[in-house]
Amino acid sequence: MxxxxxxxxxxxxxxxxxxxxxxxxxxxxxxxxxxxxxxxxxxxxxxxxxxxxxxxxxxxxxxxxxxxxxxxxxxxGAKDKLRDKRRKAFSDEYVVPLVQEASKLGISSNEIINLINQVKGSGNQ
The missing domain is CATH 1.10.10.10 (Winged helix-like DNA-binding domain superfamily/Winged helix DNA-binding domain)
Structure with a gap:
């Protein structure tokens, strides 16, 4: 701690x-x-x-x-309950704004996936 x-x-x-x-x-x-x-x-x-x-x-x-x-x-069931809560929060806090901004910029879903894979592959997680 x-x-x-x-x-x-x-x-x-x-x-x-x-x-x-x-x-x-x-x-x-x-x-x-x-x-x-x-x-x-x-x-x-x-x-x-x-x-x-x-x-x-x-x-x-x-x-x-x-x-x-x-x-x-x-x-x-606490672990599962927390994971479900965090997955929902993750979507609301990160995925929704990401998709909204990508849409404004004309970035396709495939491009988003490629960007995510690039970040994961670079060790910047």
Whole structure:
């Protein structure tokens, strides 16, 4: 874990995304215990309420669940749910604007694919 934050978005969202990344990347598996609020507060040296807000969003989304007195755990299906959410966001945030701009510039679908393959082949991913 990296314990520095950027100023582009609220810290509670960055905490949520760190845990989401750990799930998507397989560092946290289904039914595995997630880092506790206290562990995150201690590691990142941030306010308890900030961490709790990020964690509670994951609970509300069904990504984590609480076992009273034990801690937070990764829900079954959390990885698939997060991947689906990110694929949709990827399309909305990257693919739609890309296609719109390409259309304005008269770039065909085949040209877009070729450009993507060039970038992938150049190691600039």
């Amino acid at each position: 990296n314990n520095s934050f950027n100023n582009d978005k609220p810290i509670f969202i960055q905490i949520r995304e760190i845990i989401e990344d750990q799930i998507v990347n397989g560092l946290l598996s289904e039914e595995e215990q997630a880092p506790s609020t206290n562990q995150l507060v201690s590691f990142y040296k941030i306010n308890h309420a900030t961490v709790a807000k990020g964690i509670n969003q994951l609970v509300d989304e069904g990504i984590l669940y609480k076992k009273r007195g034990i801690g937070m755990f990764v829900s079954k």
